[in-house]
Amino acid sequence: MAIVDAGTAIADQPAHMHEPTGWFTQYVWSQDHKVIAIQYGITAIFVGLVALVLSGLMRLQLGFPETFHFIDPNAYLQFVTMHGMIMVIYLLTALLLGGFGNYLIPLMLGARDMVFPYMNMLSFWTYLLSVLILLASFFVTGGPTGAGWTLYPPQAILDGTPGADMGIILMLMSLAVFIVAFTMGGLNYITTILQARTHGMSLMRMPLAIWGIFVATALGLLAFPALLVSAIMMTLDKLLGSSFFMPAIVSLGEKLDYAGGSPVLFQHLFWFFGHPEVYIVALPAFGMVSEVLSVHARKNIFGYRMMVWAIVAIGLLSFVVWAHHMYVSGMSPVFGYFFATTTLIIAVPTAIKVYNWVLTLWRGNIHLTVPMLFAIGFIFTFTHGGLTGLFLGNVVIDLPLSDTYFVVGHFHMVMGVSPIMVLFAAIYHWFPLISGKKLHDGMGKWHFWITFLGTYAIYLPMHYLGFLGVPRRYYAMGDTGFTDTSVQSLNAGITVSALIVGVAQLIFIFNLIYTVRNGKKCERNPWHAASLEWQPAVYPPPHGNWGDKLPIVYRWAYDYSVPDVQQDYIPQNVPQDAINELSKPRGKSL
Amino acid sequence: MKVFSEITEKSWLTPSYTSPLEYSRIEEGIEIPVNKKPVLVILLVIISVFFTLFVVTFIARSQYPDFQALAGDYWQPFYNPQRLWLNSSFLLASSIVLEGAVYLLRHNKVQWSLLALGISLLLALQFIASQLLLFQYLINLGFDYASNPANSYFYLLTSLHAIHLLAGIVVLGWLLVYVWRSNGRKIRYEGISLCALYWHYLLVLWIFLVLLTTSSPGTYAFIAALCGVTLN
Numbered sequence: 018m019a020i021v022d023a024g025t026a027i028a029d030q031p032a033h034m035h036e037p038t039g040w041f042t043q044y045v046w047s048q049d050h051k052v053i054a055i056q057y058g059i060t061a062i063f064v065g066l067v068a069l070v071l072s073g074l075m076r077l078q079l080g081f082p083e084t085f086h087f088i089d090p091n092a093y094l095q096f097v098t099m100h101g102m103i104m105v106i107y108l109l110t111a112l113l114l115g116g117f118g119n120y121l122i123p124l125m126l127g128a129r130d131m132v133f134p135y136m137n138m139l140s141f142w143t144y145l146l147s148v149l150i151l152l153a154s155f156f157v158t159g160g161p162t163g164a165g166w167t168l169y170p171p172q173a174i175l176d177g178t179p180g181a182d183m184g185i186i187l188m189l190m191s192l193a194v195f196i197v198a199f200t201m202g203g204l205n206y207i208t209t210i211l212q213a214r215t216h217g218m219s220l221m222r223m224p225l226a227i228w229g230i231f232v233a234t235a236l237g238l239l240a241f242p243a244l245l246v247s248a249i250m251m252t253l254d255k256l257l258g259s260s261f262f263m264p265a266i267v268s269l270g271e272k273l274d275y276a277g278g279s280p281v282l283f284q285h286l287f288w289f290f291g292h293p294e295v296y297i298v299a300l301p302a303f304g305m306v307s308e309v310l311s312v313h314a315r316k317n318i319f320g321y322r323m324m325v326w327a328i329v330a331i332g333l334l335s336f337v338v339w340a341h342h343m344y345v346s347g348m349s350p351v352f353g354y355f356f357a358t359t360t361l362i363i364a365v366p367t368a369i370k371v372y373n374w375v376l377t378l379w380r381g382n383i384h385l386t387v388p389m390l391f392a393i394g395f396i397f398t399f400t401h402g403g404l405t406g407l408f409l410g411n412v413v414i415d416l417p418l419s420d421t422y423f424v425v426g427h428f429h430m431v432m433g434v435s436p437i438m439v440l441f442a443a444i445y446h447w448f449p450l451i452s453g454k455k456l457h458d459g460m461g462k463w464h465f466w467i468t469f470l471g472t473y474a475i476y477l478p479m480h481y482l483g484f485l486g487v488p489r490r491y492y493a494m495g496d497t498g499f500t501d502t503s504v505q506s507l508n509a510g511i512t513v514s515a516l517i518v519g520v521a522q523l524i525f526i527f528n529l530i531y532t533v534r535n536g537k538k539c540e541r542n543p544w545h546a547a548s549l550e551w552q553p554a555v556y557p558p559p560h561g562n563w564g565d566k567l568p569i570v571y572r573w574a575y576d577y578s579v580p581d582v583q584q585d586y587i588p589q590n591v592p593q594d595a596i597n598e599l600s601k602p603r604g605k606s607l
Numbered sequence: 608m609k610v611f612s613e614i615t616e617k618s619w620l621t622p623s624y625t626s627p628l629e630y631s632r633i634e635e636g637i638e639i640p641v642n643k644k645p646v647l648v649i650l651l652v653i654i655s656v657f658f659t660l661f662v663v664t665f666i667a668r669s670q671y672p673d674f675q676a677l678a679g680d681y682w683q684p685f686y687n688p689q690r691l692w693l694n695s696s697f698l699l700a701s702s703i704v705l706e707g708a709v710y711l712l713r714h715n716k717v718q719w720s721l722l723a724l725g726i727s728l729l730l731a732l733q734f735i736a737s738q739l740l741l742f743q744y745l746i747n748l749g750f751d752y753a754s755n756p757a758n759s760y761f762y763l764l765t766s767l768h769a770i771h772l773l774a775g776i777v778v779l780g781w782l783l784v785y786v787w788r789s790n791g792r793k794i795r796y797e798g799i800s801l802c803a804l805y806w807h808y809l810l811v812l813w814i815f816l817v818l819l820t821t822s823s824p825g826t827y828a829f830i831a832a833l834c835g836v837t838l839n
């Protein structure tokens with residue numbers, strides 16, 4: 018254990034610290050990045066559960082139409098919209114960056130906190146405000162907007178679309194507030210990563226999780242303005258009657274005052290944000306899963322530098338592929354060709370990452386712990402979703418499949434389930450650090466297997482439905498000439514699986530609560546991880562993280578199974594002399 | 608290039624990296640010394656992206672037949688944009704005086720510097736006020752917000768610019784009061800000089816917006832053609 022002690026010694030001396038006093042400053046108006054991370058996390062998981070319930074309701078309607086009378090076509094569209102928006106923005110973005118970004122950045126870099134703790138706190142409260150505005154739309158007259166998560170005008174703000182009065186306004190306001198929150202948080206993350214790394218933590222010694230979070234934050238800072246711009250202009254079209262996006266239109270038999278605007282302009286703006294958004298969610302997940310795979314395979318990550326460059330390359334490329342979401346908008350074939358090409362090019366760095374994860378596992382000493390199971394599950398779901406993405410990236414294949422369940426299957430695999438897999442892996446992996454306790458293993462395994470297998474039971478058939486031409490965002494299929502009755506049985510099957518998966522998440526929630534209340538304190542650094550965040554003396558780390566003195570970093574984050582060293586990992590803050598000392602043959606190894 | 612060498616170094620070999628955190632011992636609280644200028648620069652990049660996106664949509668929208676450029680025909684209000692330039696001069700003056708205030712602060716003439724700061728703030732407020740009067744004037748002429756996309760864009764872009772300026776006024780005003788209250792002992796040089804940078808940025812942005820909104824339809828068509836947008 019001597020190596021570990023080298024890490025502890027620093028923090029052992031009790032130091033006078035400016036700790037917040039009082040319950041309120043400690044847990045509510047906290048400026049400590051760890052507390053803010055947990056606040057972000059709990060809020061995000063809470064809205065995530067709302068979105069999960071909405072998806073359950075949609076599935077009930079699709080699987081058993083004409084059974085649930087409280088779900089009418091309007092309600093269905095509202096569920097689709099709120100489900101999609103909540104999942105993408107308010108759950109995934111917030112949990113990955115606001116939650117894990119906040120928790121991991123200072124700890125992994127050896128900083129005491131974010132550089133602007135006050136702004137960090139404001140960021141969370143602003144995010145909470147955006148969530149409240151969003152949820153408020155369930156309670157206004159007309160209900161939430163049913164425009165689809167893409168909010169395309171003109172229909173988004175016209176009568177006939179559910180929530181076209183208050184609902185859409187609240188949605189746009191909530192998004193604007195969210196973007197403000199994200200910008201405050203994002204400036205903090207970027208500045209902390211650039212300016213507050215501890216001694217020895219050069220850029221290329223940062224764990225991949227930080228690289229992922231870093232590039233994703235940069236993408237967010239540059240891409241969210243596009244959403245803000247489109248939200249502002251659409252709000253003005255709605256409230257003040259300008260015609261940025263609104264063409265001359267006859268609605269419900271009445272000619273409106275709008276004229277000359279361009280709905281396609283909105284689509285360009287939306288997807289200029291929307292595609293990078295996919296990577297805002299994916300890149301932190303890529304980074305975090307790399308940590309989990311490396312630790313639980315007791316092997317350094319394969320091709321670290323290439324992994325970093327791939328993250329950067331994906332980040333850059335993600336700004337030039339947006340129109341692959343608009344092949345059916347009537348764009349010129351030249352543009353279609355251009356965007357299909359860039360889309361296929363972005364697959365190259367992405368594939369490099371997948372190969373490197375697999376090669377990290379190869380001949381590793383794989384421990385099938387719960388986080389590892391989720392991480393390996395991610396490799397499956399992500400590869401799967403990525404491959405269907407290659408199909409959809411081609412114009413000729415996308416045209417017939419656009420707006421069918423094939424697309425629903427594709428994007429759920431690649432940006433729904435995959436980041437969720439990583440989030441679960443991350444929560445199981447870092448929970449001991451966050452709470453000092455390990456989540457219950459048995460429950461974790463049940464949770465994993467039901468979720469993983471259930472995912473395939475839900476989404477594989479959807480690809481097939483898409484081939485048959487079943488359209489997305491449809492309340493009910495009714496009688497169509499082109500779909501067989503078997504479609505309905507398949508839908509019922511999907512619904513049953515979805516409900517099982519949905520309920521299985523209660524195991525996870527229960528596990529969280531159970532462990533926090535009844536779990537035993539676990540040993541320090543239970544996974545024997547080398548990266549810096551595990552090296553503080555106590556879990557959770559105290560305010561200021563590092564006790565009296567900052568840690569000093571002597572190596573990268575992946576020194577596992579180093580030849581000639583007894584212990585199978587070397588923490589980042591262990592100097593070379595301590596290792597030479599330890600490499601002498603000893604009786605017992607760790 | 609530094610960035611290039613930094614991201615090509617071999618992580619498993621690198622000797623060491625010295626952190627600016629050297630002096631951050633816990634006794635001094637956990638405040639981390641930050642170089643704030645890069646943070647402002649990043650913020651300015653984000654603001655630029657924000658306005659650029661508006662401008663891109665402006666150019667595209669200007670090519671639709673219903674768009675009537677505000678400087679198009681001689682009866683349009685900005686056929687003669689004199690009044691707009693007059694307003695701009697307030698912003699220009701504000702920027703110059705603010706730079707002077709920073710200069711005075713650097714040479715420890717705190718009293719004079721505070722005076723200049725005050726004048727600069729007043730000039731900025733004057734700018735916003737005269738813009739509001741211009742709005743009033745345009746509306747009286749019948750150029751409503753919604754009557755034409757060119758008008759919508761003019762009101763929208765200038766208002767967004769004003770909102771950014773107002774945010775700056777709040778921050779600078781706060782700094783002014785802070786320095787005043789401390790009787791000039793804490794001079795907040797960094798914050799005030801960053802405000803000056805922000806002011807100059809907003810000035811450049813403003814001039815760009817004025818040039819954009821007062822260009823002729825031919826210019827828009829030309830820019831649009833350069834960007835590959837040809838709708839007419």
Ligand code: HEM
Binds near residue numbers: 104164437
């Ligand atoms: C148990 C898990 C989930 C189930 C059962 C589920 C189910 C559904 C269903 C039934 C739809 C509507 C399809 C339609 O009628 O067009 C949908 C749409 C959508 N879902 Fe999920 N979903 C789940 C998880 C997620 C996650 C984790 C994400 C995160 C990205 C997500 C993102 C979306 C999006 C973006 C839409 C599109 C909304 C729209 O068309 O406007 N879903 N989901």
Ligand SMILES: [Cu+2]
Binds near residue numbers: 295338341
């Ligand atoms: Cu995309």
